[in-house]
Amino acid sequence: MNKILEKQFFSPDVAKMVLEAPEISKSRKAGHFVIIRIGEKGERIPLTIADADPDKGTITLVVQRVGVTSARFIALEPGDQVRDVVGPLGNPTHIEKAGTVLCAGGGVGVAPLLPIVEALKKAGNKVVTVLAARNKDLIILEEQMRTFSDEVIIMTDDGSYGEKGLVTHGMEKVINREKVDQAVVIGPAIMMKFAALTTKKYHIPTIASLNTIMVDGTGMCGACRVSVGGRTRFVCVDGPEFDAHQVDFDEMLKRLGAYKDQEREAYERYLKTVRS
Amino acid sequence: MKFTTEYLKEERSQEWREALRKSMKAKERTSMERIRMPEVDPNVRNKNNQEVNYGLKEEQALLESHRCLDCVDPTCIPGCPVNINIPKFIKKIEAKDFPGAATVLKETNALPAVCGRVCPQEVQCEVSCFYTRKLGKPAVAIGNLERFAADYERDSGRISVPVVEKSNGIKVGVIGSGPSGLAFAGDMIKLGYDVTVFEALHEIGGVLKYGIPEFRLPNTVVDVEIENLKKMGVNFRTNFIVGKTETMDDLKKVGFEAFFVGSGAGLPRFMNIPGENAIGIYSSNEYLTRINLMHAANPDYDTPIFSGKNVAVIGGGNTAMDSVRTAKRLGAERAMIIYRRSRTEMPARVEEVKHAEEEGIEFMNLHNPVAYFTDEKGRVTTVRVQKMELGEPDASGRRRPIPIEGSEFDIEVDTVVVAIGVSPNPLIPHMMPDLKVTDWGTIVVDKETMQTSIPWLFAGGDIVRGGATVILAMGDGRKAAEGMHRYLKEKVKKKS
Ligand SMILES: Cc1cc2nc3c(=O)[nH]c(=O)nc-3n(C[C@H](O)[C@H](O)[C@H](O)COP(=O)(O)OP(=O)(O)OC[C@H]3O[C@@H](n4cnc5c(N)ncnc54)[C@H](O)[C@@H]3O)c2cc1C
Ligand SMILES: Cc1cc2nc3c(=O)[nH]c(=O)nc-3n(C[C@H](O)[C@H](O)[C@H](O)COP(=O)(O)OP(=O)(O)OC[C@H]3O[C@@H](n4cnc5c(N)ncnc54)[C@H](O)[C@@H]3O)c2cc1C
Ligand code: SF4
Ligand code: SF4
Ligand code: FES
Numbered sequence: 001m002n003k004i005l006e007k008q009f010f011s012p013d014v015a016k017m018v019l020e021a022p023e024i025s026k027s028r029k030a031g032h033f034v035i036i037r038i039g040e041k042g043e044r045i046p047l048t049i050a051d052a053d054p055d056k057g058t059i060t061l062v063v064q065r066v067g068v069t070s071a072r073f074i075a076l077e078p079g080d081q082v083r084d085v086v087g088p089l090g091n092p093t094h095i096e097k098a099g100t101v102l103c104a105g106g107g108v109g110v111a112p113l114l115p116i117v118e119a120l121k122k123a124g125n126k127v128v129t130v131l132a133a134r135n136k137d138l139i140i141l142e143e144q145m146r147t148f149s150d151e152v153i154i155m156t157d158d159g160s161y162g163e164k165g166l167v168t169h170g171m172e173k174v175i176n177r178e179k180v181d182q183a184v185v186i187g188p189a190i191m192m193k194f195a196a197l198t199t200k201k202y203h204i205p206t207i208a209s210l211n212t213i214m215v216d217g218t219g220m221c222g223a224c225r226v227s228v229g230g231r232t233r234f235v236c237v238d239g240p241e242f243d244a245h246q247v248d249f250d251e252m253l254k255r256l257g258a259y260k261d262q263e264r265e266a267y268e269r270y271l272k273t274v275r276s
Numbered sequence: 277m278k279f280t281t282e283y284l285k286e287e288r289s290q291e292w293r294e295a296l297r298k299s300m301k302a303k304e305r306t307s308m309e310r311i312r313m314p315e316v317d318p319n320v321r322n323k324n325n326q327e328v329n330y331g332l333k334e335e336q337a338l339l340e341s342h343r344c345l346d347c348v349d350p351t352c353i354p355g356c357p358v359n360i361n362i363p364k365f366i367k368k369i370e371a372k373d374f375p376g377a378a379t380v381l382k383e384t385n386a387l388p389a390v391c392g393r394v395c396p397q398e399v400q401c402e403v404s405c406f407y408t409r410k411l412g413k414p415a416v417a418i419g420n421l422e423r424f425a426a427d428y429e430r431d432s433g434r435i436s437v438p439v440v441e442k443s444n445g446i447k448v449g450v451i452g453s454g455p456s457g458l459a460f461a462g463d464m465i466k467l468g469y470d471v472t473v474f475e476a477l478h479e480i481g482g483v484l485k486y487g488i489p490e491f492r493l494p495n496t497v498v499d500v501e502i503e504n505l506k507k508m509g510v511n512f513r514t515n516f517i518v519g520k521t522e523t524m525d526d527l528k529k530v531g532f533e534a535f536f537v538g539s540g541a542g543l544p545r546f547m548n549i550p551g552e553n554a555i556g557i558y559s560s561n562e563y564l565t566r567i568n569l570m571h572a573a574n575p576d577y578d579t580p581i582f583s584g585k586n587v588a589v590i591g592g593g594n595t596a597m598d599s600v601r602t603a604k605r606l607g608a609e610r611a612m613i614i615y616r617r618s619r620t621e622m623p624a625r626v627e628e629v630k631h632a633e634e635e636g637i638e639f640m641n642l643h644n645p646v647a648y649f650t651d652e653k654g655r656v657t658t659v660r661v662q663k664m665e666l667g668e669p670d671a672s673g674r675r676r677p678i679p680i681e682g683s684e685f686d687i688e689v690d691t692v693v694v695a696i697g698v699s700p701n702p703l704i705p706h707m708m709p710d711l712k713v714t715d716w717g718t719i720v721v722d723k724e725t726m727q728t729s730i731p732w733l734f735a736g737g738d739i740v741r742g743g744a745t746v747i748l749a750m751g752d753g754r755k756a757a758e759g760m761h762r763y764l765k766e767k768v769k770k771k772s
Contacts, residue, residue: 023516023521023522024521026522027520027521027522027523037478041571041576041577041578042577042578043570043577043578043579043580044478044570044579068578069578083478084478084514084515085515086476086477086478086515086516086517086521087517087520087521088520088521089517089520215562215565215566215570215579216476216477216565218476218477218517218542218703219542219543219701219702219703220486220542220543220544220561220565220701221544221559221561221562221565222544222546222558222559222561222562223558223562225546225553226553227553232546232548232552232553251553251654254554254555254653254654255553255555255654257555257653257654258555258556259580262580263580266578266580
């Protein structure tokens with residue numbers, strides 16, 4: 001049981017949750033994630049540890065509502081308990097001083113990108129962050145990203161905020177303007193695929209943090225498997241970060257859709273229970 | 277604990293044992309038929325999750341207990357990896373002292389209700405029984421009787437909690453809550469240690485919980501045994517990955533003196549053939565975990581699963597049988613085993629193969645998958661298999677399967693479960709560069725003490741053996757407890 005101590009909405013669909021987790025708060029590094037299970041009948045979902053306070057014994061998660069479990073989670077209030085929290089999982093981000101780092105985040109990827117941006121900045125890099133979404137309302141964590149970035153570029157599909165265009169346009173603008181030593185991309189698989197193709201064109205080493213479906217998060221089930229450089233790897237223990245130019249995003253994209261119908265039905269059922 | 281011949285003799289010569297032996301002629305005993313375990317009708321049980329075996333009724337257990345000859349040299353005992361005093365517990369049953377029988381079991385076996393159900397008795401205690409060895413008759417049904425006594429005690433609601441020695445205040449840690457860890461914890465708590473079991477998952481029990489299905493081993497059976505350990509004073513920490521949540525160094529700082537590693541062989545293997553990462557292709561671990569640990573088949577729970585119409589399970593071990601029988605229970609019209617050797621080489625227990633056959637499972641032996649094909653969404657639709665023939669025996673002693681060129685054909689499937697084995701959990705070995713491991717990744721231990729190359733670290737179960745059995749894992753746990761007890765006693769002596 002882990003108690004929720006604090007909750008703050010960044011937008012209607014994105015909330016910051018602060019949880020009691022003393023041991024994890026001490027062991028965690030940037031890039032680590034936890035798996036949580038909200039209640040006895042809940043599923044296990046992975047969430048990146050956005051921040052931690054070892055003195056207070058707390059961890060911070062930034063969660064975007066995309067389906068049943070994320071919706072249930074951000075509906076909880078301070079004082080409520082989360083049934084299970086396990087971690088820290090995965091390998092920490094390999095943070096070093098590379099020079100100029102281009103970070104690109106889209107959709108669900110913006111939350112896990114935040115602690116990486118922070119760590120890169122603290123390691124002495126120049127960090128340029130590109131945030132992308134369909135429209136203005138879906139741009140999240142802009143303020144937090146600005147705190148740790150030298151520059152934040154906003155891209156929206158419809159031009160309702162920042163510049164009109166895809167994440168790759170924003171990235172290319174930076175690449176054409178100055179020397180980029182490294183790139184980090186996190187977001188929907190389709191976005192990572194095109195972002196990786198873009199940096200490949202310019203021979204920029206690129207890391208992608210993969211958000212595959214997981215169950216245990218300890219390397220036991222293989223639900224999270226992806227092909228990287230033609231080899232099957234487990235995201236939870238071998239990742240979550242990989243050389244973006246080696247990842248088979250098409251395969252990952254398909255695997256992420258594995259339970260789409262079931263997830264949609266479950267979410268619709270859930271929404272009914274919330275409204276009534 | 278190994279019984280000495282004198283001890284066994286002395287016990288055997290106790291009055292009540294003598295009286296029982298005299299109450300019936302050996303000839304009469306040996307002429308009795310082995311009682312068959314009653315089973316649920318295959319066409320009923322393959323649609324639900326109820327346990328396949330009903331368990332012996334009281335009268336049946338009594339009859340069966342009369343068959344045991346209470347041998348002078350009970351060869352059955354060394355056949356059991358934890359050396360249960362088999363004739364003693366069976367004679368307790370004959371004397372109608374069922375709780376007494378359970379107490380005997382618990383002297384050496386922390387989980388009798390579990391072992392009575394899942395032990396491969398036919399190759400352990402029962403193969404060593406006088407009936408099998410000398411009379412050429414079916415062995416005394418040791419496993420079934422063990423289950424009976426353990427269940428009787430549980431159902432009576434008066435479970436005896438083994439006597440625990442006064443606390444010695446020495447803290448020891450257990451990594452993993454599978455059978456090896458539980459057996460180790462049970463013995464160490466009895467010796468007075470302060471025992472904490474750390475488990476990565478949210479449930480205690482290891483494979484007993486996430487792997488072996490309800491229809492063979494109901495979770496409630498495992499839970500009662502865990503409750504018992506709790507009553508004896510064992511602490512359990514779920515959601516705690518040693519090496520991640522905290523390291524062993526962290527734990528040593530708060531007073532842990534020594535550790536037992538029972539982290540299992542939980543890493544699934546795949547075949548690395550084209551299309552294997554398609555949607556609908558599971559490792560057996562994922563498939564069984566979704567069903568057993570996450571209850572995905574129950575609509576009240578959130579975790580999803582595909583309940584396919586045509587399910588192919590690749591492999592021939594217990595895990596494959598459990599997966600294919602689970603698929604049938606989830607409503608598969610066609611649930612098939614694809615296995616590259618023949619039935620004789622199947623590593624699964626005989627009873628499980630027989631149960632699977634009765635339940636309508638198809639067996640495609642001497643076939644091996646070579647590729648998978650999908651629809652446009654990436655869901656598996658087809659498995660291409662190749663026929664095999666058997667050649668000379670290989671390193672495992674089983675005849676090597678050889679592909680027959682040009683024999684490939686396609687089978688329509690919508691779900692595939694790959695159950696071709698597991699590898700040792702690499703977490704602890706990775707963490708400790710000084711720890712000696714084999715080329716296969718199993719931890720090297722002294723066979724008697726289960727001590728690793730690091731003196732304060734002991735190990736047992738699948739992390740030492742690769743995939744093995746519940747009872748071997750428990751036997752290791754017990755040996756390790758003895759080994760660690762000796763080690764810690766020495767250490768305390770040196771200090772003082
Ligand atoms: C290592 C890792 C770190 C993550 N960190 C964060 C984080 O910090 N904050 C955050 O909000 N989310 C994060 N995610 C994603 C998060 O786990 C999923 O959003 C969550 O599992 C969705 O569960 P649900 O029941 O709410 O939605 P579901 O009903 O399961 O899914 C709804 C929709 O989301 C998509 N989806 C499902 N699972 C994932 C997934 N794992 N990743 C991306 N899309 C998915 C589905 O395709 C579906 O369309 C992370 C994922 C991984 C693997
Ligand atoms: C489907 C299936 C069916 C089987 N059927 C039978 C059968 O009928 N009869 C039989 O005798 N055997 C059977 N077996 C084999 C038997 O279950 C195993 O040999 C036995 O469970 C091994 O026990 P163990 O104690 O080594 O570890 P496991 O049972 O594997 O448990 C290890 C535990 O350690 C945890 N862990 C790992 N690393 C850490 C860490 N760093 N920190 C904390 N926790 C950690 C894991 O989460 C896991 O819960 C079956 C196995 C499977 C998979
Ligand atoms: S524990 Fe297993 S091997 Fe030992 S007596 Fe019981 S059934 Fe036989
Ligand atoms: S060998 Fe068979 S008959 Fe003899 S004591 Fe053991 S179980 Fe009984
Ligand atoms: S989530 Fe199970 S192996 Fe990665």
